[in-house]
Amino acid sequence: MGRIKLLLPEVASKIAAGEVVERPVSVVKELVENSLDAGATEIKVELVDGGKKLIRVQDNGSGLTQEDVALCFKRHATSKISTEADLERIATLGFRGEALASISAVSRVTLKTSDGSGERGYQVEREGEKLLRFIESAFPRGTMVEVRDLFFNLPARRKFLRSDRSELSLVVQFLTTMALAFPGVKFVLVSNNKETINCPAVSSVGERVYQLFGKKVLDNLMSLDYEEENYRISGLSSRPFSGRLDRQHQFFFVNRRPVKDRMLTAALTQAYLGILEKQKNPEGFIFLDIPFDQVDVNVHPAKAEVRFRDPQRVFRLILRAVDMAAREESLVKPILVGEEKPETEETRLEGKETGFLSQQTISQGASGPSSGEAKALLAPEGKPASFRPGVIAETASEREPAPIRVLGQYLNSYIIAVSEEAVFIIDQHNAHERILFEKFRQLEEKRAWTARQMLFPPVIDLTPKQQLVYREIQTELESLGFRLEPMGGLSFALKEYPDIFQEAEASAILLSLLEEEEEGKFQSRREKILATMACKAAVKAGKVLTVEEMDFLASELFATENPGLCPHGRPVVIRLDRSRIERTLGRQPE
Ligand SMILES: Nc1ncnc2c1ncn2[C@@H]1O[C@H](COP(=O)(O)OP(=O)(O)O)[C@@H](O)[C@H]1O
Ligand SMILES: [Mg+2]
Structure with missing residues (x-):
């Protein structure tokens, strides 16, 4: 059964008219x-x-069936x-x-084809408008079309063709574009018996870029992947601060169809403002997948142009896709959950933890047994999860530990540290918060601190709202060691508080625990309470730290379960990878 039908005249008349055969590349x-x-x-x-x-x-x-061959x-x-x-x-x-x-x-023209049903195939030969031959002839499944002597019957047109080389180069350019659009298809180009393109099928655009342009070009590209209500942008584009002097590597595909479109080029250029040197142009291998009814391809006989239903949306989408990818790529990137973290020199911790924390935040002003408790709080006894013996044994045997070394403090708020593989900018408050949070959690599980009972308890005032929250979480607070006694009106006496805090700290911490509940950030209210305690107890931004204190924070931080985020979900560390530094400065990574 054939599949080809003649279009009704009213449909045919709606098709963008114009000549499609101008030169060899149009035939190809x-x-x-x-x-x-x-x-x-x-x-x-x-x-x-x-x-x-x-x-x-x-x-x-x-392939084509017999009926289709007759009609095509x-x-x-x-x-x-x-x-x-x-x-x-x-x-x-x-x-x-x-x-x-x-x-x-x-x-x-000679066409040979078979649809693979049975042994049969067909061969048609034509010259100009004339049918010369239509015979049965064996052929493997598929189709071959031979076009000889283009414009043999139109000498005027033939004269307008350019040199062989320049016609060939148009074909190379076209096939390069198609090969990018269809990485899963094998493309071969042979010109005067010489193989010019040979791209076996691959599974991604990146691999295609590698086949066609080589490793260097691919290395300077980042992946795009952005989706918004049925519109999707994927592909590759220049990494920030790379780009090319020419615009040759700008390819746009709308639903896999290569298109040339000023708006798309303009969007790409704009997306790179500020992240490319002035004389450089971005590269882009950009695939736009949008619902078929959102784009009109019937505007140009060669179908090279399209019309978007909502061009501004496409424009914005390109900006956003590049922006998102560039952020990911950017020199500075926060370490997030589950990313690799540098090993620490555990030995360096010993003897330092007491110094710093007992002095800075925890037991300052406290006396008697509390200093012992504070020490327990800070010593890395009962190693955090990531340092389970089994785990450490595995990783240690696989690679050398990369110790992290502190260089100094920036703006009295950020610790600058380095390892072989990266430079780290650590937010001192967020880092300390993360460290304390995990410690509190461990201690809390072991009930390792006691409540201090006050002979002359400080008195605090609670607003009606705070009183409501207090009643709601009273049991948890008491089990953690906070106990309030009503004194009438707004006044409450803080009869007990965890002895890891000073008196003044304890009231402030309690008050912040009574602030509006934040929804959903913590697994439980207990976690929230611990996080708030950690936050209040942690060293503040703006505080000058000694080298020992910074060393302590840096090494302890990377020993926590999740050094990337503080308990409230804010990033803790910015990591500048060595490879990125080298690439940006134009050095070949070793
Ligand atoms: N290589 C091929 N393999 C299978 N079918 C083909 C091939 N080339 C052409 N055809 C059939 O011939 C028809 C006419 O082709 P063409 O003149 O290019 O028109 P169009 O591609 O716009 O349909 C196609 O619709 C298709 O059914
Ligand atoms: Mg066609």
């Missing part, structure tokens, strides 16, 4: 598009004399659309049903 384009529409996974293009003498395109696609050279004969409504949602590369007709009108 139409034939390759047909192969892709036929589901080919291998396409071979051969040219003789830049295609002026011969263009041969062979594919392993669906007729004008407006297509299997791809049938009604006017179909023009609103074109999913194939072709749809005009004119290519084979136009090509065969100006050349000598």
Whole structure:
């Protein structure tokens, strides 16, 4: 059964009119598009004399049935659309049903094909508008179209063709573009018996870029992946601060169809303002997937232009996709959950933890047993989860530990530290908060602190709202060691508080525990209470730290379960990878 039908005149008349065959590359384009529409996974293009003498395109696609062969050279004969409504949602590369007709009108065409059902295949030979032969002839599944002597019957047109080399280079450019659009298809180009392109099928655009342009180009690209209500942008574009002097690596594909569009180019340029040197242009291998009814491809006979229903949306989307990817890529990136963290020198911790924390935040002002408790609080006894013996044994045998070394403090708030592999900027408050949070959690599990009972308890005032919260979480607070006694009115006496805090700290911590509950950030209210305690007890931004204190924070931080985030979910560390530093400064990584 054939699939090709002649379009009704009212549909045919709606199709953007114009000549499709201008030069060899237009023939190659139409034939390759047909192969892709036929589901080919291998396409071979051969040219003789830049295609002026011969263009041969062979594919392993669906092939044509006998009925289809009889129809395919007729004008407006297509299997791809049938009604006017179909023009609103074109999913194939072709749809005009004119290519084979136009090509065969100006050349000598041979088509060989088989749809793979049985042994049979067909061969058609035409010259200009004339059918010379239509015979049965064995052929493997797929189609081959040979186009000889382009414009043999239109000498005026023939004269306008350029040199073989320049016609060839247009074909190379076109096939490069198609190869990018369809990485899963094998493309081969042979010109005057010389193989010019050979791209076996691969599974990603990145691999295609590697095949076509090499490693250096690929290394300077970042992945794009952004989606918003049925519009998706994917592909690759220049990493910040790379780019090229020319605009040759700018490719746009709308639903896999290569398009040239000023708006798209402008969007890409704008997306890179400020992250490229002035004289550089961004590279882009950009795939836009949008609902078929959001784009009109029926505006240009060669289908190279499209019209977007909502061009501004596309523009914004490109800006956003690049912006997101560039942020990810940017020199400074917070370490997030689950990322690799540098090993620490455990030995360096010993003897330092008491010094810093007992002095700075915890037991300052406290007396008697509390200093012992404070020490317990800070010593890394009962190693955090990431230092379980089994785990450490594995990793230690695999790679050398990369100790982290503190260089100094910036703005009295950030610790600058380095390892072999990266430079770290650590927020001292957030880091301490994370460390204390995990310690509190461990201690709390072991009930390792006691409540201090006050003979002359401080008195605090609670607003009605705070009183409500207090009543709600009273049990938890008491089990942690906070106990209040009503004194009438707004006044409450703080009768007991955890002895890891000073008196003044304890009231402040309690008050902040009574602030509005934050929704959803913590696994439990207990976690929230511990996080608040950690936050209040942690060293503040703006405080000058000694080298020992910074050493302590840096090494303890990376020993926590999650050094990337403070208990409230804010980032703790910015990591500047060595490879990124070297690449940015134009050094080849070793
Ligand atoms: N390589 C091919 N493999 C299978 N079918 C093909 C191939 N080339 C052309 N055809 C069939 O011939 C029809 C006419 O092709 P063409 O003139 O390019 O029009 P269009 O691609 O716009 O439909 C196509 O609709 C398709 O059914
Ligand atoms: Mg076609």
